[in-house]
Amino acid sequence: QQPVQSPQAVILREGEDAVINCSSSKALYSVHWYRQKHGEAPVFLMILLKGGEQKGHEKISASFNEKKQQSSLYLTASQLSYSGTYFCGTEMSSGRYDQGGKLIFGQGTELSVKP
Amino acid sequence: GAGVSQSPRYKVAKRGQDVALRCDPISGHVSLFWYQQALGQGPEFLTYFQNEAQLDKSGLPSDRFFAERPEGSVSTLKIQRTQQEDSAVYLCASSLGIFPGELFFGEGSRLTVL
Numbered sequence: 001q002q003p004v005q006s007p008q009a010v011i012l013r014e015g016e017d018a019v020i021n022c023s024s025s026k027a028l029y030s031v032h033w034y035r036q037k038h039g040e041a042p043v044f045l046m047i048l049l050k051g052g053e054q055k056g057h058e059k060i061s062a063s064f065n066e067k068k069q070q071s072s073l074y075l076t077a078s079q080l081s082y083s084g085t086y087f088c089g090t091e092m093s094s095g096r097y098d099q100g101g102k103l104i105f106g107q108g109t110e111l112s113v114k115p
Numbered sequence: 116g117a118g119v120s121q122s123p124r125y126k127v128a129k130r131g132q133d134v135a136l137r138c139d140p141i142s143g144h145v146s147l148f149w150y151q152q153a154l155g156q157g158p159e160f161l162t163y164f165q166n167e168a169q170l171d172k173s174g175l176p177s178d179r180f181f182a183e184r185p186e187g188s189v190s191t192l193k194i195q196r197t198q199q200e201d202s203a204v205y206l207c208a209s210s211l212g213i214f215p216g217e218l219f220f221g222e223g224s225r226l227t228v229l
Contacts, residue, residue: 002157030215041119041206041220042158049215087157091215102148102171103218105157 001026003090005106012078012113020073020109022088031064031071032089032103035082042087045073075111083113117141119221121207127227128197136192136224138207144219145212147190149182152204152223161205164190165212197228 003024010018022031030049034042048064048071060082064071075082089103120139128134140147146165150158151174160174166187175182179198184190194201204225208218 032215032218034218034220039222041222042218044217044219047215047217089218102160102163104160105150107157108155 001092002104003088003106005086005088005109007109008107009110010112012111014080014113014115015077016113018075018078018111020075020086020088020111022071022073022090022106024069024090026069026090026092028064028066028069028090028092030091031062032091033062033071033073034087034089034105035084036087036108037084045086078111078113080113080115083111085110119207119209119219121205121221121224123224124222125225125227127229129229130198131196133193133195134197134226136194136205136207136226138190138192138209138221140188140190140207140209141219142188143211144209145187146210147184148208148210148218149190149192150206150208151176152206154203158206161192194226197226199228202226202228 003022006021032047033045036042059076062073085108087105087108089105122137148163149161152158162172162182164184167184179195181193204223206223208220210216210218
């Protein structure tokens with residue numbers, strides 16, 4: 001049930017681009033992306049709700065392909081501050097109200113941006 | 116403070132001891148979640164509250180784990196007879212209860228069981 005993220009780790013030079021993928025074996029209602037720096041709390045980046053929806057946040061954007069049960073996070077012109085571990089959190093499709101926004105997180109992708 | 120507050124930040128327990136971890140969510144947040152994060156892994160769902168009601172506890176690994184939120188605000192995660200495999204960071208998150216919505220995480224309580 002846990003979504004699978006790829007790659008597990010990536011090293012970039014400042015200004016380079018990266019793509020992080022998140023794939024689920026279950027039908028998804030929404031996909032959330034969070035970034036966590038070492039020893040800190042995960043911080044919300046964005047939520048994607050609809051198939052094919054793309055959202056942007058600074059130079060970070062994401063897409064959600066509902067049919068393929070996949071989401072991708074795009075980081076363009078990376079900055080040193082982008083370093084951290086990125087998690088996708090998936091919310092399964094369910095008619096039950098008491099799913100309550102429960103997220104199942106992937107294992108994370110560690111991104112290191114070097115000067 | 117304005118964010119989710121967790122205490123203690125660090126806890127060292129001897130195997131077999133009981134521990135209690137506290138979470139103070141953002142005021143007015145209806146939903147509260149507990150996650151367990153092992154080193155190098157993603158957060159794993161433990162349990163979820165909507166106000167004082169515990170609606171999902173499917174992620175609690177054993178009956179040694181117990182969570183409560185008696186007044187719909189502060190929550191406590193209690194672990195009885197701790198084992199070494201309980202060593203992890205325990206994250207609390209809260210949200211407004213509008214679904215889907217952003218989860219606001221605390222910095223976590225790092226538990227080390229010796």
